[in-house]
Amino acid sequence: MSSKSNNKTFHVHKKSGEIAVFLPEKVRESLKRAGADSETINSIVAAVENELYDGISTKEIYNRAFRLLKKKNTLQASRYKLKKAIYELGPTGFPFERFIAAIFKNSGYEVEVGKILQGKCVTHEVDVIAEKDQKSLLIECKFHGTEGKKTDVKIPLYIDSRFRDIQNLKSGKLYDEGWVATNTVFTEDAVMYAKCCGLNLLSWNLPKGNSLKDRIDHTGLYPITVSVLLSAREKQFLLSRDVVLCKELINDKFYLDHLGVSEKRQKKILIEMKELCKGIQL
Structure with missing residues (x-):
């Protein structure tokens, strides 16, 4: 640095x-x-x-x-600790998929997670489908649990081929855009390939001004892993129950009761969550 x-x-x-x-x-x-x-x-x-x-x-x-x-x-x-907190959504990639779906849902999209679609050649499980104003997006998520690891050109190559296979099923629905979302950054080759073939990229630093970190800061959609008051065990319990966002915990503090968190700690945790979520609809 x-x-x-x-x-x-x-x-x-x-x-x-x-x-x-x-x-x-x-x-x-x-x-x-x-x-x-x-x-x-x-x-x-x-x-x-x-x-x-x-x-x-x-x-x-x-x-x-x-x-x-x-x-x-x-x-x-x-x-x-936001960047580090995104890595803590692991070890599986599913919480990250739900997190990306929530980002698009907050922008007015109807979202589905983990839907099976038929392609011309094979079937595909698509991480996130987002639809708004008769525009439909297929979003594949690439989660890295290791900090510093970049998403290389193999990922957009693979995602582009899947997107094309789905589009080539003439009897199926046509989708407007293919996306790749990652919690890290893309290599230069990955960015060049995506630009050439028309794939949209969402990463920690792309697109400029509307990257993953920008969207989180603008929307207040922080993952529960940013909390400095919850323990690592408590965070993993919540993620295992599909509680990914701070606002989800605010809306259902039952999970804190289930974890045996004292009333005093609950109050501090919920104050922290509400401050982080200021400006969004709970």
């Missing part, structure tokens, strides 16, 4: 294996996006820079900033 503390440039090991130069602006930007004020941002960046060493990992930088922010504001810490 060239910062020069004491005129020294520090190199950072990214999760992808790449090496980059540490840029404090990146830490500032992520803290600002989480809602932190200038004073908090300056103090956290200063603390992080004070502990830099050449070869530090982005994970160490993140963990340090996260711990400091959590001490100051747990709600902002929840927003700050």
Whole structure:
């Protein structure tokens, strides 16, 4: 992530294996996006820079900033960990599929998850079908449980062939667009191929201005895994019961009762969830 503390440039090991130069602006930007004020941002960046060493990992930088922010504001810490929280939707990809369906549903689409469609050659289980204003989308989801792993060209190649097989069934319904959604980023080849063949991509950073992180920030549709108040065991229990979104837990706190969460903790958790969900219809 060239910062020069004491005129020294520090190199950072990214999760992808790449090496980059540490840029404090990146830490500032992520803290600002989480809602932190200038004073908090300056103090956290200063603390992080004070502990830099050449070869530090982005994970160490993140963990340090996260711990400091959590001490100051747990709600902002929840927003700050959004990217990590998406990875925590695993280990299976099904919660991520439901999450993507919820993103499109919030934009006015009627959605179906895991529907079987007949193609010209074989049948296909489509992760998400979204329909609005006589426009229908086929959305395939590629979930990675390992941070730093990119979605390469093989995925849009495979999805494009499935989309074409479904479209080639002349007696079947024609779909307007094929989509690939991932919780990571696409390689350059994947982006080039998708652009060439007409596939739409949704990833952590694409499309610009309407990426996955942008859509979550704009809609307040945060996954329950962002919570800094729920334990890992509690999150996995909720995901196993198909409770993926914070707003779903607000609407049915029965699950917290079932988990044996005390009234005091329930109150704190629900306040956190409602703050995260501000501005959306519960």
